[in-house]
Amino acid sequence: MFHRGVLLSGVFLAVLSAPALSEQDLGPANFAALHRQIKPQPGESRWMEVPWLIDLHEARQKAAAEGKPIFVMSGGGATAIGPC
Amino acid sequence: MGRAPRFWTAETVALIKKNFVAVSVSNYDQNRQDAVGQFVRDSGMKFPGAGGSHWFVTANGKLLGRNPKEALVRWKAIPSSERAPGAVHVGELGPVDSKRAAPTPPAGTLIVKLHYRAFMHAKDGGLRYVTGADLWHDDSGKKTEAALEGAYPGAITTPQAQPDHMWLSRAEWQSLMPAKPHKGDKFPVPAAVANRLIRWHLNPLFVYGEANPLSRKEVRAAEMTLTVTAASANVVRLRLDGFARLGKEFPPAVKTSQRVCLDQWGYEPRLLGYLEYDPRKQVFTRFDIVALGDHFGRLGICDSAARPGRQPLGIAFELVTNDAPAERIPPGRTIPARTYFDATK
Numbered sequence: 001m002f003h004r005g006v007l008l009s010g011v012f013l014a015v016l017s018a019p020a021l022s023e024q025d026l027g028p029a030n031f032a033a034l035h036r037q038i039k040p041q042p043g044e045s046r047w048m049e050v051p052w053l054i055d056l057h058e059a060r061q062k063a064a065a066e067g068k069p070i071f072v073m074s075g076g077g078a079t080a081i082g083p084c
Numbered sequence: 085m086g087r088a089p090r091f092w093t094a095e096t097v098a099l100i101k102k103n104f105v106a107v108s109v110s111n112y113d114q115n116r117q118d119a120v121g122q123f124v125r126d127s128g129m130k131f132p133g134a135g136g137s138h139w140f141v142t143a144n145g146k147l148l149g150r151n152p153k154e155a156l157v158r159w160k161a162i163p164s165s166e167r168a169p170g171a172v173h174v175g176e177l178g179p180v181d182s183k184r185a186a187p188t189p190p191a192g193t194l195i196v197k198l199h200y201r202a203f204m205h206a207k208d209g210g211l212r213y214v215t216g217a218d219l220w221h222d223d224s225g226k227k228t229e230a231a232l233e234g235a236y237p238g239a240i241t242t243p244q245a246q247p248d249h250m251w252l253s254r255a256e257w258q259s260l261m262p263a264k265p266h267k268g269d270k271f272p273v274p275a276a277v278a279n280r281l282i283r284w285h286l287n288p289l290f291v292y293g294e295a296n297p298l299s300r301k302e303v304r305a306a307e308m309t310l311t312v313t314a315a316s317a318n319v320v321r322l323r324l325d326g327f328a329r330l331g332k333e334f335p336p337a338v339k340t341s342q343r344v345c346l347d348q349w350g351y352e353p354r355l356l357g358y359l360e361y362d363p364r365k366q367v368f369t370r371f372d373i374v375a376l377g378d379h380f381g382r383l384g385i386c387d388s389a390a391r392p393g394r395q396p397l398g399i400a401f402e403l404v405t406n407d408a409p410a411e412r413i414p415p416g417r418t419i420p421a422r423t424y425f426d427a428t429k
Contacts, residue, residue, distance in 0.1 A: 022210045023396050026356055026376045034374050037211065038201040038400035040245045046092040048247075050106045052410045054186070056120045059107035060174045064143040067169035069159045071104040071152070072139040073086065074111055074131035077294035079186060080086055081108040082413040083248040084136070084294050 047073075052081050086136025087244065099152050103159075104140070108410070110418045116181040143172040187414045187421050192254030195404040195411060196371050200246040200291035202383060203396040211396055214243060219389040220344045229389060243292055243383070249415050250285050250401065252277060253425060257368060260322070261361050265315040273308040273324070276427055282306045284415060284424070286328050286375055288351040288397050292384025294417045297429070304329040308355060317363060324357030324373055331381070334394055338380045344390035349381030351397060373401035 021030050021037065040048060053059045056072070063070045075084035100106055111131040114124040124131070127145040131137055140148040140155030142162070148155035165171060189195060206212040216230035259274040272278070282303055289295035308326030315321075331350040337343045357373030379397040382388040404411045414421035423429040 022205075023354075023376050023378065026354055026374060028356075031356060031358070031372075031374060034376060034398065035372060035400050035402070038245065038374065038376075038398040039199045039402075041213075045087065045244045046089075046094065046097045047087050049097050050100055051408070053105065053107040054109075054409045054413055056107055056109055056113060056123065057174070057177045058409075059105050060123065060143045063105040064172040064174045065169055066105065067167055067171065068103060068105050069148055069155060070141050070143060071100050071106045071155075072109060072129060072141060073106070074109050074113070074129075074137045074139070075086065075294075076111050076131075076133040076136065077417045079108045079110045079413055079418065080136050081247070081410055082110075083246060083290055083416055084086070084110070 047081065054079055054081075086138075091138065096152055099156070103156055104152070108413075110186065112184040112186075112418050116184045118179060118181040118185070119175075119177050120185070121181060143174055184418075186418045187424070189251055189412055189414075190253065190425075194252040194254075194257040194368060194371070196250040196252070196401050197404050197411065198248040198250060198285060199400045200248070200288070201398045201400070202243055202291050202379075202391065203398060204391065205395060211398075214391065218391050218395075219243070219383070220392060221346075221389055223344055223346065225342070225344070225392065246291050246293070247413075248285065248290055249404070249411070249413055250281065251415055251424060252280070256280070260310065260359070260368075261320065262312065265312045265320045267312055267315050269312040270309055273310055273326070278306070278308050279427065280424075281308070282328055282330075285401075286330060286351070286353060286399065288330070288349065288379045289382070289384050290416075291397060292389065295385050296420055297416065298330060302331055304331075304333070306330075310359070319369075320361040320363060322359040322361070324355060324359060326355035327377075328353055328355070328375075334378070334380055338393050342392040344392050345381040346388050346390050347382075349379065351377065351379040353377030353397070353399070357401065368403060371401060371403035373399075375399040375401075 021034055026034060059070050073080040078084040111133050113120055114131045115121055123145055127141050128147050129139045138150050148158045202214045203211040204214055204218050216233055217228050219229040221227040256277050262269060283298040287295050287298050306328040310322045310324055313321045313323050329352050332348045334350055338345055353375040354377055355375045360370035362369050376398040378394040380394045382390045415424055
């Protein structure tokens with residue numbers, strides 16, 4: 001997906017300042033910290049906070065049962081919240 | 085649009101979570117020759133191949149627009165008798181267009197969540213996260229993502245951590261566990277699993293969007309071993325060690341200068357992982373791996389942004405332990421995922 005990114009909001013900037021480990025630090029002592037550092041940080045990808053369905057027909061059934069409209073996010077090549 | 089932060093404000097997230105059923109789809113869904121494709125076409129939604137799109141629609145296919153607040157106003161203008169729970173009948177799905185629908189994990193599949201992350205070497209020798217100014221779209225650095233921000237405000241800045249999933253069939257994950265494990269045992273990761281992990285999941289181009297699995301020629305060298313670090317009736321612990329040399333060797337120019345490479349790439353990660361297995365339940369309870377190393381060249385297949393010189397790129401693996409639909413997204417792109425378990429591909 002081309003236009004994908006995060007604004008450097010105040011929340012995320014605070015997180016950006018945290019890293020201090022390097023590639024050479026990949027060892028038992030720093031494994032957990034590096035693992036966390038690679039994963040999404042708080043406030044970085046707010047779309048991940050949504051309880052997504054990945055099947056449009058299932059979404060229609062759920063929306064009809066709950067009396068709600070549907071929000072559809074499309075991606076190119078893969079589903080929008082996947083490797084897209 | 086897609087994941088652009090200008091759309092995904094805290095207010096919008098709350099609005100969508102409260103008022104809408106959210107569904108993520110691929111552009112292939114609009115061409116499906118089944119009830120899903122028919123619904124998309126009948127409603128008038130159009131899914132572009134790149135950039136993504138947002139749509140608001142009722143369960144019976146009435147478009148409500150592309151803005152959440154406006155969609156909610158239009159929704160509330162529909163007579164309440166048509167909006168009430170159960171007012172709309174959605175029939176059975178019927179036959180599925182298996183050529184275009186995303187594959188689902190077979191029974192017994194072990195699912196591992198991945199995140200790809202591009203870093204920069206910080207001045208203090210550590211890692212720092214990428215900003216828009218770090219990402220060049222030409223060799224001169226004049227066209228950075230920060231510069232493009234003026235044209236697409238709130239849409240182009242720092243790459244977010246990119247998600248993906250790794251699937252291991254029952255036979256594959258069972259092959260990782262020795263029949264009689266003893267502390268100190270050391271053995272290579274079985275070839276089928278190593279091939280999958282390296283070619284599908286160490287491809288750095290995934291850090292910036294969808295990509296394809298690496299060809300065998302793009303794997304210059306790779307090795308992964310497992311060592312039993314503890315073995316009891318309750319738990320078996322394994323440590324994974326490895327490395328890979330992928331793509332092209334680092335050209336001298338990118339070793340020593342600020343030059344970027346938009347026409348080639350290389351990635352040389354080391355791998356360290358910790359796996360835990362419950363012999364009583366016969367399931368893995370931990371599958372944490374980190375791949376981390378220098379990368380040069382383009383990021384992704386879409387727009388070929390690159391970072392100057394050699395810069396770190398990390399991949400984190402962890403076991404999926406919930407049954408959320410979002411964790412059942414197939415690995416990689418939707419269509420190539422059909423051949424995911426085919427070792428000849």
